[in-house]
Amino acid sequence: MRLRTRDVFTTMRPDLLRVERRVEQAATVDFPVVSSLVLELVRAGGKRLRPLVLLLAGRAYAPDPDVLTAAAAGIELLHTASLVHDDTVDRSSLRRGRPTLNSMLTAGSVILLGDYLFAQSAMLAAATQSPRAVTIFASTLADICDGQLREIFDAHRLDQSRGDYERRIYGKTASLFAGAAEMGALLSHAPESHIAALRAYGSDIGLAFQVIDDILDLREATDDLGKPAGNDLRQGTVTLPTMIYAARLDERSAAAARLRAVVQGENESAEAIDEVVHEIRASSALAETTAYAVELTERAKAHVRICPDQETRSMLEDVADLVWNRSA
Amino acid sequence: MRLRTRDVFTTMRPDLLRVERRVEQAATVDFPVVSSLVLELVRAGGKRLRPLVLLLAGRAYAPDPDVLTAAAAGIELLHTASLVHDDTVDRSSLRRGRPTLNSMLTAGSVILLGDYLFAQSAMLAAATQSPRAVTIFASTLADICDGQLREIFDAHRLDQSRGDYERRIYGKTASLFAGAAEMGALLSHAPESHIAALRAYGSDIGLAFQVIDDILDLREATDDLGKPAGNDLRQGTVTLPTMIYAARLDERSAAAARLRAVVQGENESAEAIDEVVHEIRASSALAETTAYAVELTERAKAHVRICPDQETRSMLEDVADLVWNRSA
Numbered sequence: 260m261r262l263r264t265r266d267v268f269t270t271m272r273p274d275l276l277r278v279e280r281r282v283e284q285a286a287t288v289d290f291p292v293v294s295s296l297v298l299e300l301v302r303a304g305g306k307r308l309r310p311l312v313l314l315l316a317g318r319a320y321a322p323d324p325d326v327l328t329a330a331a332a333g334i335e336l337l338h339t340a341s342l343v344h345d346d347t348v349d350r351s352s353l354r355r356g357r358p359t360l361n362s363m364l365t366a367g368s369v370i371l372l373g374d375y376l377f378a379q380s381a382m383l384a385a386a387t388q389s390p391r392a393v394t395i396f397a398s399t400l401a402d403i404c405d406g407q408l409r410e411i412f413d414a415h416r417l418d419q420s421r422g423d424y425e426r427r428i429y430g431k432t433a434s435l436f437a438g439a440a441e442m443g444a445l446l447s448h449a450p451e452s453h454i455a456a457l458r459a460y461g462s463d464i465g466l467a468f469q470v471i472d473d474i475l476d477l478r479e480a481t482d483d484l485g486k487p488a489g490n491d492l493r494q495g496t497v498t499l500p501t502m503i504y505a506a507r508l509d510e511r512s513a514a515a516a517r518l519r520a521v522v523q524g525e526n527e528s529a530e531a532i533d534e535v536v537h538e539i540r541a542s543s544a545l546a547e548t549t550a551y552a553v554e555l556t557e558r559a560k561a562h563v564r565i566c567p568d569q570e571t572r573s574m575l576e577d578v579a580d581l582v583w584n585r586s587a
Numbered sequence: 588m589r590l591r592t593r594d595v596f597t598t599m600r601p602d603l604l605r606v607e608r609r610v611e612q613a614a615t616v617d618f619p620v621v622s623s624l625v626l627e628l629v630r631a632g633g634k635r636l637r638p639l640v641l642l643l644a645g646r647a648y649a650p651d652p653d654v655l656t657a658a659a660a661g662i663e664l665l666h667t668a669s670l671v672h673d674d675t676v677d678r679s680s681l682r683r684g685r686p687t688l689n690s691m692l693t694a695g696s697v698i699l700l701g702d703y704l705f706a707q708s709a710m711l712a713a714a715t716q717s718p719r720a721v722t723i724f725a726s727t728l729a730d731i732c733d734g735q736l737r738e739i740f741d742a743h744r745l746d747q748s749r750g751d752y753e754r755r756i757y758g759k760t761a762s763l764f765a766g767a768a769e770m771g772a773l774l775s776h777a778p779e780s781h782i783a784a785l786r787a788y789g790s791d792i793g794l795a796f797q798v799i800d801d802i803l804d805l806r807e808a809t810d811d812l813g814k815p816a817g818n819d820l821r822q823g824t825v826t827l828p829t830m831i832y833a834a835r836l837d838e839r840s841a842a843a844a845r846l847r848a849v850v851q852g853e854n855e856s857a858e859a860i861d862e863v864v865h866e867i868r869a870s871s872a873l874a875e876t877t878a879y880a881v882e883l884t885e886r887a888k889a890h891v892r893i894c895p896d897q898e899t900r901s902m903l904e905d906v907a908d909l910v911w912n913r914s915a
Binding site for chain 1: 616617618621669672675693694695696698699700701702703705706707709710712713714715716717718721722724725726728729731732733735736739740
């Protein structure tokens with residue numbers, strides 16, 4: 260039975276506002292023009308799901324508000340820095356429908372600004388005074404880079420396993436949620452078994468988050484990043500729905516040839532990509548992928564049964580559902 | 588009186604080899620092609636002056652070899668990561684006469700590899716188990732970015748003060764030497780006054796290092812990075828010799844007009860840059876800048892008079908001189 264008396268964002272608003280102030284403070288740079296661009300970027304930062312996960316993971320134990328605020332701000336800035344570099348990698352000029360730094364500054368300044376935000380996020384991690392929290396923080400950054408590098412090196416290849424896919428999206432997306440949950444629990448002196456369970460919770464909602472993103476990329480006419488449908492296919496990124504669809508095809512069929520041509524970058528026309536997108540939509544691949552995302556969120560909720568406070572557990576469950584609401 | 592019985596590199600070889608192994612271990616990545624490129628890059632890494640400064644700064648106190656090795660490897664990898672991004676910013680295809688990662692990989696992969704090396708260096712900093720060392724580490728990264736961003740935003744401007752120049756080269760180059768010395772002393776439990784003096788020593792040799800680099804850029808036909816003379820002028824970077832030279836010119840003279848045209852990027856021809864380089868060489872600017880570098884190295888040596896061990900002090904003095912030998 261769930262007691263959902265108040266919305267998670269209402270309950271957590273004071274804590275999230277403290278995180279917000281800390282993030283803005285850390286993101287302030289000494290170059291007037293750049294400072295306003297960076298602040299705008301940081302303020303446009305969506306729902307703050309990662310700091311929310313961190314705060315909730317510590318809430319049932321003995322949280323020190325200052326320490327958790329610093330860690331949550333550090334995780335959010337790490338996420339921001341990583342987006343800044345990711346947009347440079349993709350040469351994106353839009354994110355969430357707004358111009359990216361790439362469209363306003365030279366590539367060199369954007370790389371350095373990303374580095375500067377990394378530095379500020381590391382300072383916040385260090386402010387927790389916990390070497391173990393800093394290690395989680397640093398290994399999260401390593402995992403993110405690993406996932407993003409895998410995306411580049413695995414591109415244009417159909418001979419990937421589901422394990423390759425999961426490892427890649429764990430690094431790219433789930434590691435930050437896992438690290439956030441682990442840091443929150445650790446810094447609030449949760450027992451080791453609870454730290455591990457909360458880390459697994461974070462990892463599962465992060466995986467679900469990315470799997471749903473990969474569904475949306477094929478399902479929506481224009482996704483919430485302002486990119487057209489089939490953007491992953493266009494970049495040669497093979498996601499789970501495409502894998503499931505490919506596995507059902509007769510290798511010698513015309514549809515299989517069309518898919519190969521698009522993924523391998525031999526046919527980059529909008530028509531070819533559209534045709535493959537429609538063929539994937541017409542298959543059972545999106546439904547099967549959705550079933551996997553449901554399984555991941557249920558698994559995430561199972562991990563937090565260990566949480567000793569009922570209100571906090573209920574909010575952790577709500578956050579697992581928020582991953583879905585994003586698509587609404 | 589100096590007891591210079593053994594060369595500093597001979598004495599410190601076992602410690603430096605331990606650092607080397609730790610750096611190579613941390614720089615190993617899971618992508619075969621990339622791994623060899625990164626290892627090559629790390630192995631080409633010059634004299635390891637920054638780890639040397641870190642190890643020497645702790646030597647007279649109570650150093651724990653494992654902790655100092657991790658910190659020194661972290662500082663060297665932070666330096667490497669920063670070079671990787673700096674080459675991307677400059678779009679350099681050569682460093683120390685060898686191809687950079689930029690000439691072998693896409694810009695996106697290079698940014699991510701730099702980030703991965705940052706992550707590994709942060710893990711090493713965290714391995715010291717000292718939150719204060721991690722804070723020094725993170726603020727060093729922030730200072731480096733600040734210096735590099737200043738170089739971009741101050742480019743093409745002759746209305747800069749000597750203070751602007753010093754702040755910029757402190758960030759870009761001296762901060763890593765200062766951070767290395769501070770971490771070495773701190774992690775070896777030196778008294779606070781010694782930590783501060785060693786940090787000042789690191790900062791001064793770092794400033795001298797960059798000032799000499801800026802002299803070499805104008806003095807040498809081809810510098811040790813394989814770049815032609817006047818490379819700073821070509822990029823619109825105003826260094827100390829150029830500032831000193833500019834300050835002596837009559838603003839209405841033809842020479843002043845030539846300098847402005849080159850710095851402001853209005854005349855980018857090789858002939859125009861060569862002419863300005865020759866005019867700076869013919870002035871007293873290089874001699875005056877050299878005198879400043881001498882002053883910095885003497886000041887660095889004065890800071891380490893506090894060091895309680897004579898052999899270590901002597902080696903710290905030798906390192907201050909090494910900054911000069913580089914030009915030989």
